[in-house]
Amino acid sequence: MSAVEKPLFITFEGGEGSGKSTQIKLLYQELMVREIPVGITREPGGSEGAEEIRELIVNGDKGRWDAWSETLLVWAARRDHVEKVIKPALARGSWVLCDRFFDSTFAYQGYAGGLPTGDLQRLREMVIGDFGPSKTIFFDIDPALGLERTVERGLESEGRFESFDLTFHQRLHDGFKELARREPERIVTIDASQSVEAIQREVLKAVGLH
Numbered sequence: 008m009s010a011v012e013k014p015l016f017i018t019f020e021g022g023e024g025s026g027k028s029t030q031i032k033l034l035y036q037e038l039m040v041r042e043i044p045v046g047i048t049r050e051p052g053g054s055e056g057a058e059e060i061r062e063l064i065v066n067g068d069k070g071r072w073d074a075w076s077e078t079l080l081v082w083a084a085r086r087d088h089v090e091k092v093i094k095p096a097l098a099r100g101s102w103v104l105c106d107r108f109f110d111s112t113f114a115y116q117g118y119a120g121g122l123p124t125g126d127l128q129r130l131r132e133m134v135i136g137d138f139g140p141s142k143t144i145f146f147d148i149d150p151a152l153g154l155e156r157t158v159e160r161g162l163e164s165e166g167r168f169e170s171f172d173l174t175f176h177q178r179l180h181d182g183f184k185e186l187a188r189r190e191p192e193r194i195v196t197i198d199a200s201q202s203v204e205a206i207q208r209e210v211l212k213a214v215g216l217h
């Protein structure tokens with residue numbers, strides 16, 4: 008299998024309303040048109056067990072979990088997702104597009120939630136070793152604009168994180184920027200205030216499709 012044919016594991020990261028779900032669908036459609044095997048998944052969730060854990064994480068009162076409890080739930084879900092869905096799909100030769108992955112844990116529970124990133128890094132190594140995305144797209148948007156978009160999209164039942172205040176979302180945004188600064192090879196930053204079409208062009212370029 009040549010380097011070009013090797014299936015890629017691409018993760019989509021950024022704050023609420025930054026356009027992740029919009030762009031993941033567009034990339035999925037583009038890969039389908041090119042007859043490249045592809046699957047879409049998301050976190051928290053993505054496997055049967057992980058979706059059950061997702062319900063515990065995203066619903067309910069914002070004070071339901073402290074940062075550590077939340078983190079351990081997220082990693083329990085991720086382990087199941089990686090072993091049962093992501094690795095088998097890649098082994099079958101399918102690309103995997105994932106709406107959020109471990110960078111969200113570093114941003115939400117680390118930079119915004121206050122847990123030391125070194126502890127999170129150790130946990131990552133314990134749970135999934137050196138497994139990780141081939142490429143990560145960070146949708147960079149002013150958190151106020153992102154939240155405005157989610158309001159326009161309408162109310163959803165899964166609103167636990169949207170209910171956190173703007174200061175939290177700003178820390179989250181700063182966290183994603185710091186992660187992108189630390190790993191510029193893997194994490195491609197795209198200005199998500201652009202049009203859907205302009206962003207899509209940058210996404211295609213980032214994953215090597217022109």
Ligand SMILES: Nc1ncnc2c1ncn2[C@@H]1O[C@H](COP(=O)(O)OP(=O)(O)OP(=O)(O)O)[C@@H](O)[C@H]1O
Nearest residue numbers: 022023024025026027028029156157160201202203
């Ligand atoms: N480039 C864009 N310009 C303007 N509006 C956009 C753009 N991309 C997406 N939107 C709209 O903004 C809203 C949020 O987009 P989307 O659901 O893709 O974001 P998201 O990052 O998946 O959000 P969440 O984190 O809440 O899942 C949607 O109503 C979508 O149609």
Ligand SMILES: [Mg+2]
Nearest residue numbers: 027028029106
């Ligand atoms: Mg989304």
